[in-house]
Amino acid sequence: MSGHNHNGDHSGHDHSGHSHAPTVNESNRRRVGVAAVLTGLFVIVEVIGGMISGSLALIADAGHMVTDFAALAMAWGGFVIAQRPATRRLTFGYDRFSILVAFVNGLTLFLVAGWIVWEAFGRLADPGEILAGPMLWVAIAGLFVNLAVFQILRGADTHNLNVRGAMLHVLGDLLGSAAAILAALIIMATGWVAADPILSVLVALLILKSAWGLVKESAHILLEGAPEGIDTDAIANDLVASVEGLQSVEHVHAWCITPERPMLTLDAYVEDGVRLAPVNRAIKARLSNTFGIDHATVDVMRRD
Known part of the structure; x- marks a missing residue:
């Protein structure tokens, strides 16, 4: 992403553990x-x-x-x-x-x-x-x-x-x-x-x-509306309050493929000196455990 310094760490784009396979019962x-x-x-x-x-x-x-x-x-x-x-x-x-x-x-x-x-x-x-x-x-x-x-x-x-x-x-x-x-x-x-x-x-x-x-x-x-019960502002505030080293969360977008498959993307800005990968993992764990969102694309970065 232009204009942002990732300091050589691209862990914010880690999609490990995600599966796009259908979940038909x-x-x-x-x-x-x-x-x-x-x-x-x-x-x-x-x-x-x-x-x-x-x-x-x-x-x-x-x-x-x-x-x-x-x-x-x-x-x-x-x-x-x-x-x-x-x-x-x-x-x-x-x-x-x-x-x-x-x-x-x-x-x-x-x-x-x-x-x-x-x-x-x-x-x-x-x-x-x-x-x-x-x-x-x-x-x-x-x-x-x-x-x-x-x-x-x-x-x-x-x-x-x-x-x-x-x-x-x-x-x-x-x-x-x-x-x-x-x-x-x-x-x-x-x-x-x-x-x-x-x-x-x-x-x-x-x-x-x-x-x-x-x-x-x-x-x-x-129409890609936010899933029922998911408030993007509340998610952003919760992450900032609960994830150590996280400064702000912006550009949060939530939708779902089906009601059983909620999706989310966000940009996360960290404080100087904070490692990106642990913050990325902490955000995804919080999204999964607290909000039930198992598929999230998280871009962790520092401001210029």
Whole structure:
């Protein structure tokens, strides 16, 4: 770095101990794959049941389950691709691909919710006949399938944004199945067919809330925002106070490849006569032990 005196010691650029290898959890990949298969098979059952019964709640839930299947399949593909090794052009590997998949999954949830609301208003304006009996049994079957899929995904790493995105899709299906069951019971008891589209809209609103959280968090990562809970000013102040010989910390930048892989770079200025290498090691140890940041590029130098 021009303008700085390193006194021949380049230890501030030491990257020993860092690995750019992907950290894909094999359990995540396997569980998401099983969930995708179960969801895809039940889509066929629910589409047929919705067409026979004439229920928007079932058709809406089937439409959501189609996107669930696509989301789970993309999540599975994201885990598979993320396992590929880093290259000269993609030096951090393909781990970020899973974040892109999570972002797309969130956007699809917005589209699904919008379609449900649009279709519901059409049904309210022109209600049709609904066979509550077949609707009820298909909705109950859907509830059990979604509970099984949700339980499978709960066993995965729920801190993984891709897994969370898949779980949000399945949670939307759980709500859709519950709404279809309630609507079927209301129709059977009172004959009020408007319960079907009204409950579908309520489910759509809940889906929108989940979708916003997923899109917001994945977009923050894609825009290289600082990881949650990491305050760069607090890190700089802590290092100066705790590392002997450290004068100041500047140009601190924090981001993450995935929520599990936080990254940080900083410039550290030391007092005259202080050896650079021990300060470098002390900073990295403090970052790892106190802030959970295991991958940091630390440039230790003296001012001119």
